Amino acid sequence: MTDALAIRDLSHAWGRKSALDGVGFRVARGRFSALLGPNGAGKSTLISVLTGLIRPRPGRVEIGGIDLARAPRAALAQIGVVFQSATYDAELSVLSNLRYFASLQGLDRKTSSQRIDEALDRLDMRERARERVRDLNGGHRRRMEIARALLHRPALLILDEPTVGLDAPARRAITDHVHDLTGHGVSVLWATHLSDEIRDSDQVVLLHQGRLQADGTAGALRAGSALSDWMLRETGAMPC
Numbered sequence: 755m756t757d758a759l760a761i762r763d764l765s766h767a768w769g770r771k772s773a774l775d776g777v778g779f780r781v782a783r784g785r786f787s788a789l790l791g792p793n794g795a796g797k798s799t800l801i802s803v804l805t806g807l808i809r810p811r812p813g814r815v816e817i818g819g820i821d822l823a824r825a826p827r828a829a830l831a832q833i834g835v836v837f838q839s840a841t842y843d844a845e846l847s848v849l850s851n852l853r854y855f856a857s858l859q860g861l862d863r864k865t866s867s868q869r870i871d872e873a874l875d876r877l878d879m880r881e882r883a884r885e886r887v888r889d890l891n892g893g894h895r896r897r898m899e900i901a902r903a904l905l906h907r908p909a910l911l912i913l914d915e916p917t918v919g920l921d922a923p924a925r926r927a928i929t930d931h932v933h934d935l936t937g938h939g940v941s942v943l944w945a946t947h948l949s950d951e952i953r954d955s956d957q958v959v960l961l962h963q964g965r966l967q968a969d970g971t972a973g974a975l976r977a978g979s980a981l982s983d984w985m986l987r988e989t990g991a992m993p994c
């Protein structure tokens with residue numbers, strides 16, 4: 755089976771400033787991969803490439819086996835994205851937000867209802883379905899956005915620092931739910947600078963100053979020390 759994501763020799767500069775320099779790694783199907791790095795490491799730039807905001811040049815990106823440069827529409831249809839900033843209609847209910855997105859994805863009514871039920875169950879949001887988004891707390895709003903990103907069954911779920919601004923219980927609930935999704939075959943790329951969101955069995959892709967500093971299983975990379983200490987040794991940056 756093809757990888758959910760394969761990146762080779764990817765570079766990008768903002769003007770003269772290099773943000774990504776020859777980055778390459780893979781995310782296998784059903785894997786939770788943490789894209790880790792201190793501020794300015796290049797995480798957001800990489801996500802901008804993966805979501806089609808920046809052209810992958812030079813370099814090659816395949817999502818679900820589809821080349822992003824050659825077939826951008828088909829490749830982008832393979833991703834579900836949860837951006838750092840919220841994107842929903844707060845005046846509508848959770849259900850209406852999800853139905854609207856499902857219709858944008860071209861899902862018929864029956865498929866849409868099935869997928870919405872499934873996604874709400876996976877994020878433990880079924881009881882909130884009829885509530886207006888503006889009445890939800892930050893953690894539940896985020897869970898709704900994650901449920902929404904799953905409706906078209908993407909090969910890869912990309913989340914850009916999805917727990918920013920949330921309190922500790924909400925952060926824990928979201929990291930647990932997203933880890934659980936991998937048990938349903940969902941592949942995850944989770945950008946963060948918070949090492950406590952990562953489990954030993956997760957893949958860690960560590961970026962530092964635009965370069966790939968490490969790629970491996972968290973437990974093996976940290977080799978007995980705390981992941982935050984390992985990251986400090988690797989990057990010299992204070993972890994959170």
Ligand SMILES: Nc1ncnc2c1ncn2[C@@H]1O[C@H](COP(=O)(O)OP(=O)(O)OP(=O)(O)O)[C@@H](O)[C@H]1O
Pocket residue numbers: 768771772773791792793794795796797798799800947
């Ligand atoms: N739109 C932009 N224009 C110019 N420079 C940018 C732009 N976006 C990012 N950069 C620069 O590119 C480099 C990588 O930044 P990027 O935002 O990708 O890192 P990051 O790992 O996401 O950091 P953070 O955790 O702070 O969001 C930094 O030096 C940053 O200043």
